[in-house]
Amino acid sequence: MPEETGPGPKGPGENKGVESRILLKRLSQVMAEPGEGQERLDRITAMIARSLATEVCSVYLKRDEKTLELCSTEGLRKESVHVSTLRVGQGLVGRIAEQAEPVNTADAPNEKGFRYLKETGEELYSSFLGVPIQRVGEVLGVLVVQTREPRAFTEDEIHGLEIVAMVIAEMTELGAFIGPGAMEMAVTHRRPFFAKGLSAQEGVCEGTVILHEPNIVASVPVAEDPEVERARLLAAVQELRLEVDRMLENDMLAHSGEHREVLETYRLFAHDKGWLRRMEESIDRGLSAILAVEKEQSATRTRMERITDPYLRERLHDLDDIANRLLRHVAGQQNGTAGLPEDAVLVARSIGPGDLLDYGRSLRGVVLEEGSVGSHAAVVARALAIPLVIQAARITREAQNGDRILVDGDEGVAHLRPEETVYKAFHEKVAMRTQAKEVYTALRDLPAETLDGTRLNLMMNAGLMADLPSLGTCGAEGVGLYRTELQFLVRSSVPRRSDQAGFYSRVLDAAKGKRVIFRTLDIGSDKVLPYMKRQEEPNPALGWRAIRVGLDRRGVMRMQLQALLRGAKGRPLSVMFPFVAQLDEFETAREMLLSEVESERAHGRVVPESLEIGAMLETPSLAFAPDEFFRLTDFISIGGNDLKQFFFAADRENERVRRRYDTLNVSFLTFIEMIVKRCEAFDVPLSFCGEDAGRPIEALAFAAMGLRSLSMRPASIGPVKRLLRSVDLSAARQVIDSARRSGTQSVRPALSAWLTAQNAPV
Incomplete structure (x- = not known):
């Protein structure tokens, strides 16, 4: 259709507009004309209405997250511009903004959800086509066309209007509609x-x-030469395919596993003809290569919002990621951490x-x-x-x-x-933290001893070599938990035994003689190795994880145990098994480690001068284990994060429930007290490890319950030590016991009130 061809008379149901390619060309010409933002937007609505042979074209933009404002119209009453508003979800326009899907009806007043805005005069119009103005899945507004006579818009018209809406979104991002007065609302990325x-x-x-x-923004969203844009897209797709192929050919990934499956999925998407065809069609309709990719990505993100099936949602995440990679290739950008x-x-x-x-x-x-x-x-x-x-x-x-x-x-x-004002309040908080840090530094070399002479051992948690310098500066007496799985999680293949041994040796070197408790590989649940096939389980937190994986995949566990023994180089070694639920699991794991010690000795290799074998108590069942467990184990560490979620049946990853249950709940503290007494009966050293150990009030309550060792983040040691050194532990225990006798659910209110009265530094 020649560009000059106007909308001639057509029969009912026929396409009354022009091709989207021509519409985009006209849009580009309008955008090139001088003028303020409001004037430019008004010209666009007039041009769209004229080109599609509709009496009305309106643009609604988001004033805020919940409000849409009529910002320009051709056909409705001009005095309603910047006066008429709708909530997201309200009326047909609000429904489009909420659901990010077009609405096409020949009888709008009788459409479910229709809302009549008297000030606009839209009661005259019957047909309605509205599409979201969106960019990479984010709805910025709604573009609407209307006619007096009933008219069902065709699929081509809907698709064409969507493409125009994408260009309007891109121009909004570029600030093309900013102007004085009401159009200041079109400013993006400038407001707080x-x-x-x-x-x-x-x-x-x-x-x-x-x-x-x-974020990649197309400065020229309309394709001046579709063939050039198509070639640009195809070249980028070829670069993307080569990139994925190189990743797959990497020697470290030359085996099965979830990471490779993800890359295979990437390759399927990169070679998918339908995916490429849809982007090419968008270019043929007048979009630039960047916007063609963005349009496909927006559709993917919109679908993601509606998918509840975790597998399908993960695949859509993969498609979104591959679109991001393609977008960077089209724009000639690459990620990097330099500079x-x-x-x-x-x-x-x-x-x-x-x-x-x-x-x-x-x-x-x-x-x-x-x-x-x-x-x-x-x-x-x-x-x-x-x-x-x-x-x-x-x-x-x-x-x-x-x-x-x-x-x-x-x-x-x-x-x-x-x-x-926010800056000022924030800087005041930073200043207060700096003052507190100076106080903690002064306490670094002092013991964590309460006013009544009770001494506690404060340890730090670690998982990276980068953590170890904190050991000498935070006041920790050792490492109460070293998470060995991080070395596995950040690699694309299983670390070799020699690499593991060298790593563990460097950890002990950095500790400079202080005790380090190595926790064996704790994977499964939310920690899935890149090269390990994910197990489809109804509840992974209660499934195949930690020691259960180790006992079923003994080759991996034996290799790690050998690496730990060799990395010790004759020095004392402490090893802890995670997620032990019953006696036989600990017995089997302990025997595996002792067997490896004998094997190392038989081969003439040096073995640790002393060996401690412990367990993490993360399941309530282990607290009720047979006496034999307490006789066998050299130490126990309460894994507070898991134990708390299992005790309260509240998933710690579920924000709806995890905050409902207080660590200072009487039931939980009573359970901790029971564990303390069982360990005291067998003279088993006991510690508490987890986020709660690093919270001063919780740490005080644990100490009052009888715990004498706590392991936490390095930054928490100063605040915990400061509080412990300022209180009488026996008095704190009296406050807790009194609260428990009163029938209260949590001792927190009573303990907090007592600390306030003591002017304690909480």
């Missing part, structure tokens, strides 16, 4: 943005945003432990849209001692490289482009 998420690692920081997946600013704060949808370690200690903090408190990224962030906020909705949509950001890991919030 507050993200409320969850705390996965405490701490506060201020820094510069670095996006793990930088980071000194105060870099990483912002991402999600990130794996390997990628996070690549950034390493060059980061001040991390903010993620997804993630959980027990995720691999959270474990690494804790090891690196950098603040981490997770589940911060829309942060990747709002953030731009170079933005200023304040991260409060204590509260689980992030302030993007903060106002001056």
Whole structure:
């Protein structure tokens, strides 16, 4: 159809508009004309209405997350512009914004959910076609066309309007509609943005945003030459295919496993003809190569929001990731960690432990849209001692490289482009933390001894070589838990025995004679190795994990035990088995380790001068194990994170339930007291390891229940030691016992009130 051809008379149901390619060309011409944002948007709505032979074309943009505002119209009453608003979900326009799907009806007033806006005069119009104005899955507004006569718009018209809406979204992102007055609302990435998420690692920081997946905006969204754009897309697809092939050909991945299955899925998507055909069709309709990829990615993200099946959702995540990779190839960009600013704060949808370690200690903090408190990224962030906020909705949509950001890991919030008042309050908090840190440093070499002379042993948790320097500076008396699985999680293949032995040796070297308790491989549940096939289980937390995996895959466990023995190089060695649920599991694992000791000795290799074999008590069943268990074990460490979730039947990854159950609940403290007494009866050393050990009030309660060893994050040792050194432990026990006798559910209110009265430094 020649560009000059106008909409001639057509029969009912026939396409009355023009091809989307011509429509986009006209749109490009309109965009090139001078004018302010409002004037430009008005010209666009007039052009669309004229081109599609409709009496009305309207653009609604989001004023905020819940409100849509009529920003431009051709055909409705002009005085309603910037006056008429709808809530997301309200009326047909609100429904489109909420569901990110078109609405096409020939009888809008009788359509379910229709809302009449008197001030617009839209009662005159019968037919209605509305499409979301969205960019990479984020709805920015709604584009609507209407006619007086009943008219069912064709699939081609719907598709064409969607393509136009994408260009409007891209131009909104580029700031094309910003203007004085009411159109200031079109400003993106300039206003302050507050993200409320969850705390996965405490701490506060201020820094510069670095996006793990930088936003790519098409400066020229309309294809001036479709053949050039098609060639650009095909070249990028070829580069993507070669990239995936290279990853698959990597020698370290030359075996089966979940990681390879993911790459095979990537290859299927990269070679999928339907995927490529849909992008080529978008280019033929007038979109640039970048927008063609973005359109496909938006459709994927919209589908992801509706999928509940975990397998299908994971596949859509794979497709979204491969689209991101393709987008970078089209734009000629590549990710990299070089050249980071000194105060870099990483912002991402999600990130794996390997990628996070690549950034390493060059980061001040991390903010993620997804993630959980027990995720691999959270474990690494804790090891690196950098603040981490997770589940911060829309942060990747709002953030731009170079933005200023304040991260409060204590509260689980992030302030993007903060106002001056927020800056001031934040800096006051930082100053208070700095003063407290100076106090903790002064306590570093003093014992954790209460006013009545009770001495506690405070240990630190670790999992990376990067943790070990903290051992000498935080005041810890040793490492109460060394997570050996992190060395496995960040690699694409099983570490060789010699590599493991060398690593464990370096850990002991760095500890400089202080005790290190190595926990054997704790995988399964939320910790799945990249090269290990995921087990489809109804409840992975209660499934095939930790020692259960080790006893079923004895080759891997024996190799790790041999590496630990050789890495000790004759020094004392402490080994702890995780997730022991009953006596026979511990007996079998213990015999395996003792057998390896004898084998090493028989082969003339040096063995540890002393060997301690312990277990983590993470299941309630182990607290009621036969006496023989307590006779056999050299030490026990309560794994507080798992024990608490099993005790209360509350998944610690489920935010709806995990915060309902207090660690200072009378039932839980009574259970801890029972474990203490069983260990005392057999003279078994007992410690508590977990997040709660690093919370001062909880640590005090555990000490009052009889625990004398606590293992926590290095940063928690100072606050815990400071509180313990300022209180009388026997008096604290009296407060707890009195609260228990009163019939209260938790001793926290009573203990907190007592500490306040004592002016204790909580």
